[in-house]
Amino acid sequence: MTDANGTQAPALAARGVGYSVGQARLVADVTLEVRHGELVALVGPNGAGKSTLLSLLTGERQPSEGTTELEGRPLGEWQHQELARRRAVLTQDNHVAFTFRVGEVVEMGRAPWRGTPQDDEDEQAISDAMARTDVSHLVERVFSSLSGGERARASLARVLAQRAPIVLLDEPTAALDLRHQEDVLTLARELAHGGAAVVVVVHDLSLAAAYADRVAVMDRGQIVSVGPPTDVLTAELISRVYATPVRILADPATGSPIIVPERSA
């Protein structure tokens, strides 16, 4: 995973990437690198192209322009199984057909490792993932009978059980209460600081600011700014991108930016 110069290739790289469906350009000229060991939050208004960009980075969609690479190798050259061992993905849709139980669903995350020496780790990976996402007590429950928040966490447990060094999470906090939102982002940060490359799509800008190493702001298919939260999340940029005036406060304890819409009294 090191290139000719001895520097490590980025975990994920998009170079001049565009994606069009018919006349609509969903993603245009995006260049982004995500390195192992960092948590990158992808933010932006509805329809900005966050999920589309994520699906380009997973290799699920092929870009219309530009190239996408995973660990220095074009995504198109990876075998399905090989790719599944390097990167795990949480999609927004966490519906499970039939009456599979939570334990069985999390176990499915181990599928890519079947027949490899790592499948000895199955039990450990599964129970560890369930403990970290606070779903151990749900192991016997039928997945489709869970609440939205429980499903989201159980799906995240499946992603963790996969033990991939690159993790992409599409709105993992959407259905979660305050405590579990914090737990999930803490978990994402732990993964990153343990050496994984983590990309998270989130809507809550303050949440992104508090946990991400870097924030990438998308607007109409393009990344308009990327960098450390305090540099990127300025009142001017956010007000423009979201077309609504905002104020930036500083968290009294950590100093990380808190984004509040300007509301009239």
Add this chain to the structure above:
Amino acid sequence: MPARDTRRGRFAAVMTVLAVALVVGVVLSAAIGQFPVAVTEVLGSLMSRIGIHTDWAPVEELKDQALWQIRFPRIAMAVLVGATLAIAGCVMQAIFGNPLAEPGVVGVSSGAALGAALAIVTGLTLAGAAGVALFAFAGGVAATLLVYATARANGRTEVVTLLLTGIAINAFAGAGLALMIFMADAASREQIIFWQLGSLNGSRWSEVAIVAVLGVAGSAVAFANGRRYDLLALGERTAGHLGVRVERLRILSIVVVAILTGAAVAYVGIIAFVGLVVPHALRMVMGPGHRALLPASALGGAVLIVFADVIARTAVTGAELPIGLITSLIGGPFFFFLLRRARSSQGGWA
């Protein structure tokens, strides 16, 4: 993990119960009929063929012939047809992610029957019995592809869309069958009508052999993909992210469904609801994991058809009911029950 242990225990129990039921059903079916044969004679005759000679073997040559030329091929056909239809249903439900998908309901069976009718009427039965099977298979593939192409949206199939597609395909195949009946001569006409009702009557060893080859081949492919079918329950995208080549699996599975349904329907006609009732009932008992569900469904389907055939032959004295009638009699209310459940769990039809 306890979830897995209880389900494994249940799998073993279910397989044992079904295996015993199947043996009982087979012996019972061989003994019962217009020409009664004692259970001991059935066993004796079977054993003498594998080289174990006992006092139980029937003394009369006629009895032995009746067993081997009429009853045993019929029972073998019942076992094979039940198993293949149940596996076909199970695979179809896996790739549609919907427990209501079934070859009979969505029109694959009638597509296959239309193909077979075409072969009968046009006399394209050059290859003998295999010609009919080939046409039934082609009809099954065409219908499956049609359902697949029209009923799916975003990798999932809504109940309503699936059922409406089934209605459309059944209507079209029904019109085709009516046309075939209209064009056919008396003998072919009778043969086609027999298709629509389903019957195991007159099964021959040569036909059993063809169904066996296709059934075993199709089932082997289905069993080999059991784990991947489990992953499909997570949705196509997630299955893909876990390393499943979804598009390839789907196409392969459609061919498997068509082969299994075509093989089953080719000689015995339309026997509906087996693929719906059996996997669903088993899922309720031992969970939805396909590595257990597929073999259990095969056994369960065989048990269902063997017993349905016993009822078909004995319910009315001096006559035989069509077996499709029996399975639909069980399957219809069951389907209704499933629909009610799907409705309450999905909060409406949309």
